[in-house]
Amino acid sequence: MTTSGLPETMRALCLTAYDGRPESLQMTELPVPKPGPGQVLVRVAAAPINPSDLMFVRGLYGVKKPLPAVPGFEGSGKVVAAGSLAGRLLVGRRVGCVPLPTMNGTWAEYVVAPMGQCIPLLPRINDEQGASFFVNPxxxxxxxxxxxxxxxxxxxxxxxxxxxxxxxxxxxxxxxxxxxxxxxxxxxxxxxxxxxxxxxxxxxxxxxxxxxxxxxxxxxxxxxxxxxxxxxxxxxxxxxxxxxxxxxxxxxxxxxxxxxxxxxxxxxxxxxxxxxxxFFKGRFGKDQLRALVDVPMLVGKDFETPVRAKLPLESAGEALRIAASDMTAGKVFFTPNGTKS
Missing domain, CATH: 3.40.50.720 (NAD(P)-binding Rossmann-like Domain)
Known part of the structure; x- marks a missing residue:
């Protein structure tokens, strides 16, 4: 363990090829990332498999990361470390988060996200609803x-x-x-x-x-x-x-x-x-501010994400197969740290 009480390494799903094959998504041991200025480290409780994630692993999405890379565009969990003084206000808080598209994603035990892309979750919002806070809502x-x-x-x-x-x-x-x-x-x-x-x-x-x-x-x-x-x-x-x-x-x-x-x-x-x-890139005007005010009030009420399955990282192949089979039945989530966040 490090002096901060965090492990040195973590389990993560790494994509090795943009071909959509199950064997191209491998469980890997990686160093726990360190948050930089304006960033926080989140211990991931839940991370959904969205249609955009399914496109990403096949190389069909608008973002391509250098491989190997950890997929996952959004997630939820507890902030456990901060890279700057301001970020310490979030330490210990449950958040919904979106990592930068150039960084590793949420299909891992830990993820780094910018403070501005972390939204504290109300107590009534569970991990799965919080993990689905951004893309669809x-x-x-x-x-x-x-x-x-x-x-x-x-x-x-x-x-x-x-x-x-x-x-x-x-x-x-x-x-x-x-x-x-x-x-x-x-x-x-x-x-x-x-x-x-x-x-x-x-x-x-x-x-x-x-x-x-x-x-x-x-x-x-x-x-x-x-x-x-x-x-x-x-x-x-x-x-x-x-x-x-x-x-x-x-x-x-x-x-x-x-x-x-x-x-x-x-x-x-x-x-x-x-x-x-x-919608969010390069500008933060009144439309974006209104969205940031309105959406948190809707999540878990008018905006409810149906949950179909919650699976560990080890079940990546099964999780992706279920997620692609019938999207109406609900969303599939990874729970990298089990049931504890």
Missing amino acids: FSAWALMDQARRGKHRALVQSAAASTLGRMLLKLAQKEKLPIVNVVRRAEQEELLRKLGAEHVVNSSEPEFEERLRLRCQELGVSLAFDAVAGPMTGHLARALVDGGTVIVYGGLSEQECRIHPQEFIFHGKKLEGFWLSD
């Missing part, structure tokens, strides 16, 4: 903020039964904005109906495209949130009223977006992309 908030600022009076979204989709549904309900929810299975439609969704369209049913178009035209839908890409982007674009916008924030289909050029030429449709990293 802030994305949902930022997407809905675009709907507010654009004064859109009705919305449509794909992958509506996903965790982020359910968060968008909750926000739309709070804003009293009609939202058309696209799903692909009957049980997903039933799930959303129980959550109060009024407009649900199943993409696996006959005449899906026409049903979607009619519903969106009736409601005057002018903004679409697309997590799927592929042909779905074109379905959403065609359904929008003239001048509408599709915002693509995911690529679950792993296909290129397909939209007929007539949507742009004759109907004034627009296609945009959204990446949460860009």
